[in-house]
Amino acid sequence: QFSLEVQNAVTAFCLLYCHMRSAVGWTRAVCFKPKKQVSVLYQNIHIVEPRLIQPYEHVIKNFIREIKLQSTEMETLAIAVKRAQDKAAVQLSELEEEMEQRIQAAEHKAKKEEKRKAEEALNELRRQYDTEVGDLQVTIKKLKMLEEQSRNVNHRQDVVELKKRIHDMLLENQKLKKDLIEAQTNIAFLQSELDSLKTEYADQTLNTERDLEIIREYTEDRDNLERQIEILQSANRKLHDSNDGLRSALENSFSKYNRSLRLANTSPGSTISRSSPKFNGGQSPLNSRYDRSSPSCVDEDYDSLALCDPMQRINCEVDSLPESCFDSGLSTLRDSNEYDSEVEYRQQRIFPRSQCMQESFGGDASDTDVPEIRDEDAYSPDNSNAVLDWKTSRPVSRSSSVVSTRRYISALTPQVTKKAYKIVLAGDAAVGKSSFLMRLCKNEFRGNTSATLGVDFQMKRLIVDGEPTVLQLWDTAGQERFRSIAKSYFRRADGVLLLYDVTCEKSFLNVREWVDMIEDATHENIPIMMVGNKADLRQTVTEQGQKCVSVNYGEKLAMTYNALFCETSAKDGSNVVEAALHLAR
Numbered sequence: 054q055f056s057l058e059v060q061n062a063v064t065a066f067c068l069l070y071c072h073m074r075s076a077v078g079w080t081r082a083v084c085f086k087p088k089k090q091v092s093v094l095y096q097n098i099h100i101v102e103p104r105l106i107q108p109y110e111h112v113i114k115n116f117i118r119e120i121k122l123q124s125t126e127m128e129t130l131a132i133a134v135k136r137a138q139d140k141a142a143v144q145l146s147e148l149e150e151e152m153e154q155r156i157q158a159a160e161h162k163a164k165k166e167e168k169r170k171a172e173e174a175l176n177e178l179r180r181q182y183d184t185e186v187g188d189l190q191v192t193i194k195k196l197k198m199l200e201e202q203s204r205n206v207n208h209r210q211d212v213v214e215l216k217k218r219i220h221d222m223l224l225e226n227q228k229l230k231k232d233l234i235e236a237q238t239n240i241a242f243l244q245s246e247l248d249s250l251k252t253e254y255a256d257q258t259l260n261t262e263r264d265l266e267i268i269r270e271y272t273e274d275r276d277n278l279e280r281q282i283e284i285l286q287s288a289n290r291k292l293h294d295s296n297d298g299l300r301s302a303l304e305n306s307f308s309k310y311n312r313s314l315r316l317a318n319t320s321p322g323s324t325i326s327r328s329s330p331k332f333n334g335g336q337s338p339l340n341s342r343y344d345r346s347s348p349s350c351v352d353e354d355y356d357s358l359a360l361c362d363p364m365q366r367i368n369c370e371v372d373s374l375p376e377s378c379f380d381s382g383l384s385t386l387r388d389s390n391e392y393d394s395e396v397e398y399r400q401q402r403i404f405p406r407s408q409c410m411q412e413s414f415g416g417d418a419s420d421t422d423v424p425e426i427r428d429e430d431a432y433s434p435d436n437s438n439a440v441l442d443w444k445t446s447r448p449v450s451r452s453s454s455v456v457s458t459r460r461y462i463s464a465l466t467p468q469v470t471k472k473a474y475k476i477v478l479a480g481d482a483a484v485g486k487s488s489f490l491m492r493l494c495k496n497e498f499r500g501n502t503s504a505t506l507g508v509d510f511q512m513k514r515l516i517v518d519g520e521p522t523v524l525q526l527w528d529t530a531g532q533e534r535f536r537s538i539a540k541s542y543f544r545r546a547d548g549v550l551l552l553y554d555v556t557c558e559k560s561f562l563n564v565r566e567w568v569d570m571i572e573d574a575t576h577e578n579i580p581i582m583m584v585g586n587k588a589d590l591r592q593t594v595t596e597q598g599q600k601c602v603s604v605n606y607g608e609k610l611a612m613t614y615n616a617l618f619c620e621t622s623a624k625d626g627s628n629v630v631e632a633a634l635h636l637a638r
């Protein structure tokens with residue numbers, strides 16, 4: 054009986070279990086056979102150990118009670134779930150209902166809006182229609198009026214006349230159009246002619262300006278040359294006045310020279326050769342040193358000067374009289390800034406050569422001194438450029454000696470050089486330009502140099518940054534009266550070596566004047582190398598308590614003018630080549 058009760062409980066449990074499974078949604082079949090197992094277990098216990106039946110039944114009872122409790126709970130849960138489901142269903146239906154209501158409201162609103170818009174569009178259309186109808190009615194009215202008018206004006210004659218008038222007017226219109234086109238064409242022609250005339254006029258103006266510029270340059274050159282001639286002539290006159298003895302001696306030597314020259318020129322196409330009387334003693338006149346004690350030196354000097362010194366050439370041209378040849382116009386007159394008067398200056402600078410002259414002829418030695426401008430480099434045959442490159446601004450007719458010498462030199466093949474620069478040496482008198490040039494070209498220094506008259510010329514070949522370069526160096530005279538000549542040389546210069554004397558403040562102060570002059574003369578900015586010369590004297594002069602121009606001042610001034618700067622000494626040769634190289638670079 055008890056086992057039956059247990060069996061029923063197990064059966065109930067199984068049913069509950071199945072019910073729960075289905076409620077939870079388990080689909081997988083589970084092999085669970087408790088009923089059979091319980092009965093088998095009961096029978097086994099009953100057979101094997103009947104003592105255990107009671108505790109077994111007790112366990113089963115508890116188990117059944119527990120199951121019942123679980124079952125009740127499950128049922129309660131199931132009811133709750135059901136309730137929740139019902140509630141959710143109610144809420145869902147409520148929501149659905151609400152949604153439906155909202156949709157309906159939205160639909161209603163949209164419909165209302167659409168209707169309103171449609172009504173508005175309809176009203177607009179109606180308005181347009183009314184307006185158009187009104188316009189049409191007006192047009193119809195007008196047409197009717199026109200119809201009526203046309204009906205009234207429908208006279209044939211009037212129409213013909215009108216047509217004729219229209220035709221006439223059309224013809225006139227065409228004619229006017231034709232005239233207009235013709236006039237426009239004429240205007241275009243005239244315009245093009247005017248343009249070409251304008252271009253021609255502009256060209257002519259340009260040419261005229263150019264011509265004027267050239268004329269102006271020529272005039273300037275001519276003025277300069279005239280001034281040079283005047284200076285030389287005045288020097289000439291001084292020489293004439295001061296040295297009669299010298300004149301007669303030179304005349305003698307010149308007549309000798311003329312004779313020899315005539316002999317030399319008798320053969321056609323003659324050139325000056327080393328066997329020429331001028332080259333006596335196997336020494337080229339170009340290389341010979343100046344020796345004032347011998348009268349024949351004047352001839353040699355004259356040739357050399359005629360070749361290289363523009364002043365001398367001009368002098369030759371102007372004064373083709375024999376006197377002009379020995380009256381070279383060269384003088385040592387010098388108005389240094391350091392000296393108040395020429396006489397004073399002359400007294401200060403006495404040269405051996407002039408001493409020799411004084412001794413021989415008792416004249417004013419400084420007035421008859423000749424600048425030493427001969428240079429082996431410049432006048433040796435392989436340096437023909439020195440002569441060939443020299444150009445005066447107007448053609449020079451030469452005396453026979455000069456012509457023959459020039460022919461000889463012109464026959465030489467000029468050396469081809471890559472770069473050539475015209476460098477002008479400028480600065481106050483006695484600042485050491487000639488000495489600088491001599492140091493640069495000959496690596497020599499002579500304590501007593503003569504003042505430059507007009508312009509001296511030298512050539513210097515340098516290798517600048519690996520490139521062979523020729524410097525045509527024009528040494529201008531520093532004296533005030535030669536300023537205009539110096540100025541004319543700046544115009545064609547590629548660069549300027551502007552010297553001042555570090556022991557002479559005035560020469561430094563005058564640098565500004567020189568720079569202004571250079572800038573005036575040149576159209577474009579040419580490079581300037583500011584050179585403080587005689588640096589070797591600074592210490593001695595300072596020790597004597599005299600003032601010197603410091604390096605700082607020189608540098609500052611150079612910086613002001615954007616110029617290069619260095620200090621040199623022509624005496625010991627320091628920085629001389631470097632200055633030239635730097636400028637050439």
Ligand SMILES: Nc1nc2c(ncn2[C@@H]2O[C@H](COP(=O)(O)OP(=O)(O)OP(=O)(O)O)[C@@H](O)[C@H]2O)c(=O)[nH]1
Nearest residue numbers: 483484485486487488500504505531587622623624
């Ligand atoms: N101690 C020293 N004396 C110099 C130096 N350079 C030139 N002199 C001397 O200064 C004097 C004038 O030198 P020049 O070379 O004739 O001067 P310059 O500038 O050519 O003069 P002008 O031809 O009149 O313009 C000469 O007595 C030279 O010996 C130098 O570097 N050191």
